[in-house]
Amino acid sequence: MPTSPADSRADARRLIEALPRPLPRDEARRANAVQGALLASGLLDSNDLGNSPAVSAATRDGLTSLAHLLDEDAPGHGAGQLLLLLLAEHNAFTPHPAPDTLQRHARNAATALLHLALWHTDDPLRLLANALQAHAEEARDSS
Template structure:
């Protein structure tokens, strides 16, 4: 099982690999996000075009972003990720307002979910799966320490 530290490193690589700003064209945007997943190691080159593999990589990316948010406030990463995504969707600013790093995490999570639209039937199940993996990995990590 991966550790939260591994996931945080993957998340950082993913965030850094995505171009800023992301392309507006859906196809180019999807290609850019897949390239980011490849660069971060969350997706294998052999799995390009394999929808279940891409959906799994998206899930792992979301899990990694939740672990990255945990770094600031242990145990709150999953909730923070959901709040950031909801704020983006509903166009409100949570209090306290997200800092620069949180905004980049939100943009990355949104881009992952946009890609998932092409590869997964149920985005809520995918997001729920990511948060469950996050909880399992965080729990396993705290038991080992």
């Protein structure tokens, strides 16, 4: 797990860069691509591929990292911004102002992570809540 928001932002950037665009439509290929991006970002260890608790933890850490990345443009609001972007994606609306490129990439990465979470946990929303809680704790501890 990243030790600081700065480390976390670097992990998020690596994750975003490692995700193929567009993601494969095939479920198994998509899951493999997202796990590959988690590996490339350093959030998942190669020994943990297929280990559901480890993949879930890496997914949570990835979501936390994306919230830290969004904090750069809106300090203290990255978690809320990530949640808004995910809700907008799910409900097919565009928030105002429209998301910029970084926000769209963060949303796409978060959506991919939550999709992967469906394979490794029974409660992806709890995983998201834990990620946002970790974000808040790490942001508080770093200030």
